[in-house]
Amino acid sequence: MQDTLRALLVQDMSRALLLAAGAFVVTLIFGYFLLPMLRQHKIAKRIRVDGPESHLVKMGTLTMGGVMIIVPVILLTIAFNLVDRWSMLLPLATMVLYGILGAVDDYLSLEKSAKEQYGFTEGVKLTFQILLALLISLVLYLPQPYGLAHSGLVRIPFVGSYDIGFWFFPVAAFIIVATSNAVNITDGLDGLAGWNLAIAFGAYGVIAFLNGEFTNLMTLSFTLVGACVAFLWYNAHPAQVFMGDLGSMALGAVLAVIALQSQQWLLLPIIGIVFVGETLSSASQKAYFKLTRRLTGTPKRLFRMAPLHHHFELTGWSETQITQRFVMITMIASLLGISLALTFDQPQLVQQEVVPTQAVSQSVQE
Amino acid sequence: MLDILRTLLVHDVARVLLLAVVAALFVLLTGRGWLRVLRYMNLLKRDRDDTIEQVRSYRQLTMGGIMIVVPVVIITVIFNLVDRWSMLLPLGVMVSYAALGLVDDYYSLTSVTSQNYGLTERVKGALQMLIAVVASAILYLPQPLGLAHAGVTWVPLLGFIDIGMYFVPIGAFIIWVTVNSVNITDGIDGLSGWTLLVAFAAYGVITFVNGQFTNLMALSFTLVGACAGYLWFNSYPAPVIMGDLGSMALGGVLAMIALQSQQWILLPIIGAVFVVEGLSSFVQVAYFKWSRWRTGTPVRLFAMAPLHHHLRLRGWSNPQITQRFVVVAMACAFVAVAFALQP
Numbered sequence: 001m002q003d004t005l006r007a008l009l010v011q012d013m014s015r016a017l018l019l020a021a022g023a024f025v026v027t028l029i030f031g032y033f034l035l036p037m038l039r040q041h042k043i044a045k046r047i048r049v050d051g052p053e054s055h056l057v058k059m060g061t062l063t064m065g066g067v068m069i070i071v072p073v074i075l076l077t078i079a080f081n082l083v084d085r086w087s088m089l090l091p092l093a094t095m096v097l098y099g100i101l102g103a104v105d106d107y108l109s110l111e112k113s114a115k116e117q118y119g120f121t122e123g124v125k126l127t128f129q130i131l132l133a134l135l136i137s138l139v140l141y142l143p144q145p146y147g148l149a150h151s152g153l154v155r156i157p158f159v160g161s162y163d164i165g166f167w168f169f170p171v172a173a174f175i176i177v178a179t180s181n182a183v184n185i186t187d188g189l190d191g192l193a194g195w196n197l198a199i200a201f202g203a204y205g206v207i208a209f210l211n212g213e214f215t216n217l218m219t220l221s222f223t224l225v226g227a228c229v230a231f232l233w234y235n236a237h238p239a240q241v242f243m244g245d246l247g248s249m250a251l252g253a254v255l256a257v258i259a260l261q262s263q264q265w266l267l268l269p270i271i272g273i274v275f276v277g278e279t280l281s282s283a284s285q286k287a288y289f290k291l292t293r294r295l296t297g298t299p300k301r302l303f304r305m306a307p308l309h310h311h312f313e314l315t316g317w318s319e320t321q322i323t324q325r326f327v328m329i330t331m332i333a334s335l336l337g338i339s340l341a342l343t344f345d346q347p348q349l350v351q352q353e354v355v356p357t358q359a360v361s362q363s364v365q366e
Numbered sequence: 367m368l369d370i371l372r373t374l375l376v377h378d379v380a381r382v383l384l385l386a387v388v389a390a391l392f393v394l395l396t397g398r399g400w401l402r403v404l405r406y407m408n409l410l411k412r413d414r415d416d417t418i419e420q421v422r423s424y425r426q427l428t429m430g431g432i433m434i435v436v437p438v439v440i441i442t443v444i445f446n447l448v449d450r451w452s453m454l455l456p457l458g459v460m461v462s463y464a465a466l467g468l469v470d471d472y473y474s475l476t477s478v479t480s481q482n483y484g485l486t487e488r489v490k491g492a493l494q495m496l497i498a499v500v501a502s503a504i505l506y507l508p509q510p511l512g513l514a515h516a517g518v519t520w521v522p523l524l525g526f527i528d529i530g531m532y533f534v535p536i537g538a539f540i541i542w543v544t545v546n547s548v549n550i551t552d553g554i555d556g557l558s559g560w561t562l563l564v565a566f567a568a569y570g571v572i573t574f575v576n577g578q579f580t581n582l583m584a585l586s587f588t589l590v591g592a593c594a595g596y597l598w599f600n601s602y603p604a605p606v607i608m609g610d611l612g613s614m615a616l617g618g619v620l621a622m623i624a625l626q627s628q629q630w631i632l633l634p635i636i637g638a639v640f641v642v643e644g645l646s647s648f649v650q651v652a653y654f655k656w657s658r659w660r661t662g663t664p665v666r667l668f669a670m671a672p673l674h675h676h677l678r679l680r681g682w683s684n685p686q687i688t689q690r691f692v693v694v695a696m697a698c699a700f701v702a703v704a705f706a707l708q709p
Contacts, residue, residue: 010575010707011707013575013704013707014703014704014707014708015704017700017701017703017704017707018700018701018704020697020700021697021700021701021704024693024696024697024700025697190685191685191689210376210379222700226697226700229693229696229697230693230697232689232693233689233690233693236683236685236686236688236689236690237683237685237686237689238683238686318601318602318603320556320601320602320603320685321601321602321603323601324556324597324598324601324602325598325601328390328594328595328597328598331390331594332386332387332390332391332591332594335383335384335386335387335390335587335591336383336384336387338379338380338383339379339380339381339383339384339387342376342377342379342380342383343380
């Protein structure tokens with residue numbers, strides 16, 4: 001009896017992991033052909049002149065490598081994970097929409113683009129992001145024919161499920177915009193965003209697996225893990241290609257949507273602790289700079305350079321050291337996040353254990 | 367019904383993952399202290415004359431494996447030993463290989479003037495084999511003497527079969543090969559630490575799915591956490607490497623986990639990187655000798671063995687080699703776990 005149950009439980013996991021391996025292979029092969037194409041079209045990034053000096057060697061590195069992740073994920077999901085699971089259309093659409101926004105942003109920052117600029121101005125970018133996020137969270141919230149009827153349920157550690165009702169709508173929009181931007185900010189060192197995303201997706205895959213209701217989300221998460229990990233082959237220091245805004249915004253948004261759909265988005269700040277840290281460092285640097293300029297006249301900086309990874313670079317950590325150490329932090333935080341996710345089931349355990357044992361004992365008596 | 371099973375399973379998982387977090391924090395907090403000790407004792411590694419290690423502008427400390435082995439032993443003894451005495455075996459194997467590695471490392475220090483860079487191959491190999499045979503005999507022998515692990519092994523598509531007496535030589539061979547492969551793999555900053563982390567995580571998931579070996583799952587995840595903590599210090603350019611102490615001890619315990627979980631058939635897939643590195647080294651030596659015997663002029667297959675040195679000479683950067691090998695190890699681990707999940 002227990003064996004058949006276990007078999008049922010793990011069947012989906014096996015499929016998801018094979019899909020991850022499949023995504024790895026497809027992405028690796030796709031990347032092999034993509035790189036010469038990017039090189040041919042001169043899709044190389046203009047590096048900020050005001051960044052750390054060591055980054056000037058990155059001048060001319062190819063960008064928009066996120067395509068390498070997004071295309072295989074979409075193809076594999078459509079082929080293996082879409083039928084009967086139409087809710088998967090939403091994360092895919094999110095990925096595509098934010099991918100397009102990021103692609104335009106990337107295109108404007110290319111070395112070959114005429115104007116001396118690094119992409120959209122902040123205001124334009126943010127407006128588009130917010131509009132998309134509102135649309136997506138509306139679809140998440142609306143009832144069945146229009147949306148996914150995800151009626152604001154959220155799981156709180158040690159408490160259980162809780163319905164926040166209409167408030168879900170603005171909260172979800174905020175989470176999507178914040179995550180998308182946070183990943184974008186984190187994407188500043190070779191491998192940093194890729195590793196952290198791979199681990200975050202992996203953590204949500206495991207959470208969805210242990211939760212049991214969201215096999216489709218688990219499959220999507222593991223597909224993304226496989227693709228991210230294969231991207232890291234080309235993104236190893238010194239990187240041949242960056243994921244660009246295309247990759248970071250699309251993957252950040254899809255991470256947020258997976259977290260929202262699995263109803264475990266309260267854990268997102270723990271699992272994505274590096275994203276949070278990077279964003280907070282960037283925001284507090286800006287705020288402190290402006291505040292001190294207004295108060296004392298001489299602006300001061302909290303960090304030597306924001307975001308956090310540049311600060312550590314200037315304090316003498318090597319690029320690989322920063323990446324590896326941040327990845328370790330994410331990994332440990334994810335383990336913590338997963339074990340927090342597991343506390344949800346505890347209150348239900350007591351109730352459910354009684355009922356089936358009675359049923360079993362009755363059937364034995366008969 | 368499915369829910370009950372899930373909650374039961376899940377309870378152990380939460381505990382085990384917290385164990386991993388504790389192990390990682392333990393290593394992170396004690397690691398700096400160990401570094402100070404190693405530096406104070408002047409345990410600087412002497413580079414072989416025939417490698418390309420001289421590109422480094424500094425000398426690395428060795429025996430960094432101590433910062434993994436000690437926390438793992440302490441945490442396992444505290445949280446994972448009572449009612450689970452079978453954990454003594456992997457711990458014993460880890461400690462004895464660590465002791466052997468310690469001696470081997472000692473002879474390779476800059477402060478020690480000996481001709482060889484460690485124990486001679488023959489002495490080292492014999493001692494390794496001795497530990498391996500004893501360990502697999504204990505695994506096989508019936509209850510009062512051993513763990514009564516009567517040669518049951520899992521084979522894909524066939525399920526569990528009993529291989530009987532043959533388990534002892536096979537077990538010993540697996541331990542010996544794993545120890546040496548991990549030792550060979552430990553040649554680049556972060557490489558062995560990362561690949562071991564992935565392998566232990568894979569075995570953690572496999573033992574979770576299998577369900578009978580919660581203790582092994584706990585040990586695996588403790589090792590995952592410890593490796594993660596160690597990698598904080600072992601990131602390129604690393605001040606410290608795990609040395610023979612770490613690589614042999616962790617290779618030994620990986621093989622023991624694989625054997626005890628009865629899923630050692632998957633070890634070559636999960637440890638694909640170790641296999642390839644070990645094979646590249648073996649093939650290089652064998653082909654060199656064969657061609658010398660055959661034609662008189664020795665020929666090399668790789669520019670330098672093991673594979674990571676070959677790739678370095680081919681122009682891959684140090685982090686590139688590590689990251690690419692790790693990424694491949696991860697993909698292989700996915701496949702292996704998916705195999706293990708097949709009902």
